Amino acid sequence: MPERNIDFGKFGARGSKGSDAVARQLDELAGGIATPVTAKRGLLARLHYLTRSGKSRQAAREAGLTVTDRTLKAWSEGKRSPTKANLERIDQAYRVVRRQNVARHLLARLNREGRGTRVEIHPLNQSQVPRPLQRVVEYRTMNIRRWDKIVSSWAAGDHQALDDTWTADVLPDLGSQWGQYEYVTNVGFAA
Incomplete structure (x- = not known):
């Protein structure tokens, strides 16, 4: 697949996979018991x-x-x-x-009867990357209308399917530079 990062962080960039950020946000939206299990x-x-x-x-x-x-x-x-x-x-x-x-x-x-949900993608952190090697990456927003594969992969705990869905089905909608958003600092959305 074009644009996939092979050796992420080699020059000091920091971030996490976008699919992991989506899973964290879905966990947060799912809510649950706040008191730790040790109590x-x-x-x-x-x-x-x-x-x-x-x-x-x-x-x-x-x-x-x-x-x-x-x-x-x-x-x-x-x-x-x-x-x-x-x-x-x-x-x-x-x-x-x-x-x-x-x-x-x-x-x-999240699907909102076909209207979808607006997603904010915060780019990776390049503060530790030497100036000549930094990419121009900016904050992006997009509307995701089909959440079925994302939510079913998340609910099943299948991280690989979630990552494949995020990078193959969602990110290409950002345009020709979608590979720059495989690793991010945060992905935010609300439902």
Whole structure:
């Protein structure tokens, strides 16, 4: 694919992949429990979210939380505490299940019945790149009307599909210099 960065950061440019910035923004829009899993309140809220129905429990198991119902009950009642590894599994399972639950609603908000959502792309940081090697890159905005592949890849946790969709389907709409926006400092949008 033309314009793809092969050796990003070689001359001191800083930033992250645009698809990673999109995933962070989608996570922020999905919201969720703000209290950390290490606090009792955060742990109990996540356990309640993951065990409130049979469908939630099944989704949590598929997301990697493979403890018995007896253990979950002991954690919920405060009789036992999960290990650090299990706390990480609980938090990860919560994020996966939360993504799956809000994806359909978020997709409808972003597509806005075909009108799409305006996206702001902030270029990479070139402050550490020597002057003669700096590119002229500027802040860009665009309207994305089709979010289906982006949101489904994000909800499934498929980073490669999200990156492929972002770089092959979305960025070329910026014109001939779209490769300069593969790495960015931020991608912002609201729904």
